[in-house]
Amino acid sequence: MSRLSVVFGGSRGIGRAVARLLAQKGHRVVVVSRNAELAQATAATLPGEDHVALSCDVSKEQEVQKTFETIQKSCGSVGYLVNAAGINKDGLLLRTRPDDMVSVLHTNLLGSMLTCRAALRSMLTQGGAIVNIGSVVGLKGNAGQCVYSASKAGLEGFTRSLAKEVASRNVRVNLLAPGFIRTDMTAGLGLRGQQQEAASAAAAVPDMERRIPLGRFGEPEEVAQAVLFLLESPYITGQVLLVDGGLQLAM
Numbered sequence: 001m002s003r004l005s006v007v008f009g010g011s012r013g014i015g016r017a018v019a020r021l022l023a024q025k026g027h028r029v030v031v032v033s034r035n036a037e038l039a040q041a042t043a044a045t046l047p048g049e050d051h052v053a054l055s056c057d058v059s060k061e062q063e064v065q066k067t068f069e070t071i072q073k074s075c076g077s078v079g080y081l082v083n084a085a086g087i088n089k090d091g092l093l094l095r096t097r098p099d100d101m102v103s104v105l106h107t108n109l110l111g112s113m114l115t116c117r118a119a120l121r122s123m124l125t126q127g128g129a130i131v132n133i134g135s136v137v138g139l140k141g142n143a144g145q146c147v148y149s150a151s152k153a154g155l156e157g158f159t160r161s162l163a164k165e166v167a168s169r170n171v172r173v174n175l176l177a178p179g180f181i182r183t184d185m186t187a188g189l190g191l192r193g194q195q196q197e198a199a200s201a202a203a204a205v206p207d208m209e210r211r212i213p214l215g216r217f218g219e220p221e222e223v224a225q226a227v228l229f230l231l232e233s234p235y236i237t238g239q240v241l242l243v244d245g246g247l248q249l250a251m
């Protein structure tokens with residue numbers, strides 16, 4: 001199987017930690033995000049040589065197609081695909097604008113469908129492994145995150161079904177569901193959507209940490225370890241792995 005790995009959302013946060021770990025393990029990595037400069041800056045800091053940075057909006061089918069054509073032409077077939085591109089626009093449902101609903105669903109759910117579909121063209125003949133990044137919120141729900149939760153719950157059904165479709169071709173597909181991880185996405189946590197408008201972020205974060213049995217947010221590198229485990233485990237497919245400090249027990 002090819003040692004070329006593509007990480008969507010690889011420029012920052014969880015995706016960047018995954019890209020770094022794969023590069024440390026000797027993979028050639030393609031870092032993809034909308035912001036080309038940041039993707040380039042991340043690719044340039046990865047250990048090893050020949051890493052590539054590409055700009056692509058995963059919610060746009062033509063951009064995804066073009067990205068995979070470029071990868072196939074200049075780097076070859078993809079062995080590992082990691083879908084870490086994601087956004088949140090949290091808020092109570094009644095306050096959420098329909099165009100924000102569409103952009104969350106298109107980025108988090110449709111985007112992963114499009115990248116999987118494009119990657120499978122070569123994986124179906126050569127084998128491969130895919131990890132989609134869901135969320136504990138997709139499994140348990142959370143007030144103020146209806147749309148985000150729906151996008152991540154959809155990813156669970158998608159992942160379990162696709163795993164069954166492609167298993168006979170030696171392609172594995174799994175979902176990793178993080179809890180609260182310290183990235184740009186959680187930087188302003190506690191101030192969005194719920195009844196916490198008056199609270200300061202500084203006060204809200206310790207409160208959230210009290211809800212996590214391990215007592216702290218996770219680090220992107222801790223998620224990356226689990227992503228690598230799923231990518232490398234030859235007899236695991238169609239599974240959901242929670243990386244959440246025990247949070248699912250408490251929510």
Ligand code: NAP
Nearest residue numbers: 009011012013014033034035057058085086180181183185
């Ligand atoms: P982050 O730090 O905000 O990084 C998000 C990444 O996705 C960036 O590289 C971003 O780059 C890229 N991205 C966003 N929209 C994109 C689009 N339309 N097309 C291509 N790339 C796009 O977020 P993170 O915390 O690492 O989150 C990574 C994944 O984990 C997401 O799916 C998120 O929902 C999930 N997750 C995170 C947490 C958490 O606590 N942090 C918990 C559960 C699940 P550009 O902006 O340049 O495109």
